[in-house]
Amino acid sequence: xxxxxxxxxxxxxxxxxxxxxxxxxxxxxxxxxxxxxxxxxxxxxxxxxxxxxxxxxxxxxxxxxxxxxxxxxxxxxxxxxxxxxxxxxxxxxxxxxxxxxxxxxxxxxxxxxxxxxxxxxxxxxxxxxxxxxxxxx
Amino acid sequence: xxxxxxxxxxxxxxxxxxxxxxxxxxxxxxxxxxxxxxxxxxxxxxxxxxxxxxxxxxxxxxxxxxxxxxxxxxxxxxxxxxxxxxxxxxxxxxxxxxxxxxxxxxxxxxxxxxxxxxxxxxxxxxxxxxxxxxxxxxxxxxxxxxxxxxxxxxxxxxxxxxxxxxxxxxxxxxxxxxxxxxxxxxxxxxxxxxxxxxxxxxxxxxxxxxxxxxxxxxxxxxxxxxxxxxxxxxxxxxxxxxxxxxxxxxxxxxxxxxxxxxxxxxxxxxxxxxxxxxxxxxxxxxxxxxxxxxxxxxxxxxxxxxxxxxxxxxxxxxxxxxxxxxxxxxxxxxxxxxxxxxxxxxxxxxxxxxxxxxxxxxxxxxxxxxxxxxxxxxxxxxxxxxxxxxxxxxxxxxxxxxxxxxxxxxxxxxxxxxxxxxxxxxxxxxxxxxxxxxxxxxxxxxxxxxxxxxxxxxxxxxxxxxxxxxxxxxxxxxxxxxxxxxxxxxxxxxxxxxxxxxxxxx
Numbered sequence: 001x002x003x004x005x006x007x008x009x010x011x012x013x014x015x016x017x018x019x020x021x022x023x024x025x026x027x028x029x030x031x032x033x034x035x036x037x038x039x040x041x042x043x044x045x046x047x048x049x050x051x052x053x054x055x056x057x058x059x060x061x062x063x064x065x066x067x068x069x070x071x072x073x074x075x076x077x078x079x080x081x082x083x084x085x086x087x088x089x090x091x092x093x094x095x096x097x098x099x100x101x102x103x104x105x106x107x108x109x110x111x112x113x114x115x116x117x118x119x120x121x122x123x124x125x126x127x128x129x130x131x132x133x134x135x136x137x
Numbered sequence: 138x139x140x141x142x143x144x145x146x147x148x149x150x151x152x153x154x155x156x157x158x159x160x161x162x163x164x165x166x167x168x169x170x171x172x173x174x175x176x177x178x179x180x181x182x183x184x185x186x187x188x189x190x191x192x193x194x195x196x197x198x199x200x201x202x203x204x205x206x207x208x209x210x211x212x213x214x215x216x217x218x219x220x221x222x223x224x225x226x227x228x229x230x231x232x233x234x235x236x237x238x239x240x241x242x243x244x245x246x247x248x249x250x251x252x253x254x255x256x257x258x259x260x261x262x263x264x265x266x267x268x269x270x271x272x273x274x275x276x277x278x279x280x281x282x283x284x285x286x287x288x289x290x291x292x293x294x295x296x297x298x299x300x301x302x303x304x305x306x307x308x309x310x311x312x313x314x315x316x317x318x319x320x321x322x323x324x325x326x327x328x329x330x331x332x333x334x335x336x337x338x339x340x341x342x343x344x345x346x347x348x349x350x351x352x353x354x355x356x357x358x359x360x361x362x363x364x365x366x367x368x369x370x371x372x373x374x375x376x377x378x379x380x381x382x383x384x385x386x387x388x389x390x391x392x393x394x395x396x397x398x399x400x401x402x403x404x405x406x407x408x409x410x411x412x413x414x415x416x417x418x419x420x421x422x423x424x425x426x427x428x429x430x431x432x433x434x435x436x437x438x439x440x441x442x443x444x445x446x447x448x449x450x451x452x453x454x455x456x457x458x459x460x461x462x463x464x465x466x467x468x469x470x471x472x473x474x475x476x477x478x479x480x481x482x483x484x485x486x487x488x489x490x491x492x493x494x495x496x497x498x499x500x501x502x503x504x505x506x507x508x509x510x511x512x513x514x515x516x517x518x519x520x521x522x523x524x525x526x527x528x529x530x531x532x533x534x535x536x537x538x539x540x541x542x543x544x545x546x547x548x549x550x551x552x553x554x555x556x557x558x559x560x561x562x563x564x565x566x567x568x569x570x571x572x573x574x575x576x577x578x579x580x581x582x583x584x585x586x587x588x589x590x591x592x593x594x595x596x597x598x599x600x601x602x603x604x605x606x607x608x609x610x611x612x613x614x615x616x617x618x619x620x621x622x623x624x625x626x627x628x629x630x631x632x633x634x635x636x637x638x639x640x641x642x643x
Binding site: 020025028032035036038039042043045046047048080082083086089090093094096097100101104105107108111112 | 272276279282283286290293295298299301302305306309310312313316317319320321323324327329
């Protein structure tokens with residue numbers, strides 16, 4: 001399971017970074033959202049991947065003094081819920097920022113008439129640098 | 138009153154948030170009410186932070202547990218002397234920028250949610266200063282960044298949109314790296330609470346885990362270097378900081394990069410205290426390169442605010458040099474420098490705003506004999522000298538403390554860089570003086586509202602006030618620095634002595 005998750009995270013990051021390097025603002029948006037998916041999976045993996053385990057500790061069974069022994073046996077019986085809470089926060093943030101980025105890119109498009117990120121050199125109505133992959137809204 | 142003050146550590150976050158919600162719900166079209174609320178919020182913050190200052194002076198570290206969860210399980214806020222100084226500076230800079238904005242912005246821009254966004258920015262900055270865990274630091278970074286995207290694009294001019302796109306993409310990549318660092322630390326150590334992280338890193342004996350922690354440390358160093366605009370990673374700043382209105386630019390220039398410096402000081406003194414090679418091996422050389430690189434960039438500029446942006450980078454170098462020295466006096470000097478720099482740099486950005494308004498130009502060669510407006514010229518003279526470190530203004534004392542500690546620790550190359558940078562800064566300020574205030578073609582000067590001048594005077598006054606009360610401020614900063622070098626203090630304050638999970642292996 002770890003290997004599959006690692007491969008998926010690596011692929012997401014590689015694709016995301018490749019898209020970021022392109023001079024096309026729409027690819028940029030896609031790249032950024034892929035990066036955020038990759039990092040969310042990475043957070044999930046950082047809490048260890050465990051199947052069929054409860055995410056909540058049963059307070060009745062563990063006395064506070066027995067906590068130390070309990071911690072030693074944790075990995076076998078407990079799925080860590082904290083990474084999911086962290087991911088939830090990260091998803092909300094990246095969702096909002098991506099939405100803002102989409103609007104910003106569209107605003108930029110309407111004035112520059114290009115999706116190229118190289119905004120400084122663009123004449124209005126010039127041919128998009130992105131070539132055949134260019135995005136026409 | 139006591140019931141309110143018991144919650145003092147969270148008030149710097151709650152006050153701007155409440156004001157924002159009020160503005161958005163009830164006063165969307167009522168500009169006068171928005172202004173009143175904004176300024177009231179800033180004044181209220183000053184009162185609460187003063188209270189926190191008194192409390193911190195007595196208790197050293199105040200820990201606030203949200204929902205009264207036993208740390209490390211819940212969210213904790215942690216206020217020490219460094220946090221209080223930063224909160225104070227944020228309240229002062231915020232108030233001055235607001236005053237300035239009321240005069241500078243036209244009604245259309247001010248109505249387009251300027252005040253709510255500005256309050257959210259203050260909330261995010263304050264939150265970053267009070268939080269006690271790494272993930273919430275990330276969240277507050279995102280809040281202040283989201284607000285800053287809006288403020289940067291406010292006005293909808295093509296050059297602003299261009300700057301915002303660059304700024305946004307860079308910051309999103311930075312956020313991804315930040316999360317990566319936090320997740321890697323969590324994966325190894327099982328916590329995001331800074332004090333708890335520090336405790337667990339200190340007892341880490343597995344070599345493979347140590348390497349992972351070091352890697353996470355490098356990632357976080359990169360993140361904070363981008364935020365603080367240290368030299369290899371500062372390229373985004375000179376493009377984005379001149380783009381917004383001058384009031385917003387002043388807030389960005391004063392506080393935003395310093396959030397990065399603060400995070401660097403906090404995270405590397407507390408969390409990575411167990412790996413001491415950090416500070417000496419990486420931060421100090423970076424600081425030397427930053428000082429010289431930034432100022433060399435500034436010398437070539439003629440756009441007023443772009444020139445000042447390059448100076449931010451070089452000045453941040455001094456602060457990071459203090460952090461890199463990593464002694465109580467070195468960290469204290471860094472904190473003193475932050476206090477001096479935030480006020481002076483925000484003041485200079487406001488002066489640049491006034492100069493732009495007076496002449497209608499952004500380039501110092503086109504401004505044309507601004508000496509005809511003696512108030513602005515006088516303000517620039519004081520602030521520019523203070524930035525370069527001419528005695529007896531605040532910049533001189535700040536540089537003196539940093540350089541003195543550098544000499545004592547035999548960090549000669551950093552001291553040399555610091556002295557050279559001071560000289561070049563003076564040159565650069567002289568250039569602005571000669572081109573914008575003495576030289577050029579005299580054109581008709583436009584009217585400038587009194588609130589704009591008032592905001593600038595308020596900030597520049599500190600360059601004169603700080604030297605007068607330099608000793609008590611320095612004592613305070615020195616104690617703050619001493620506490621930073623002693624993570625046990627924070628661990629005891631946050632986790633308590635009876636903590637059960639403390640020694641459990643990660």
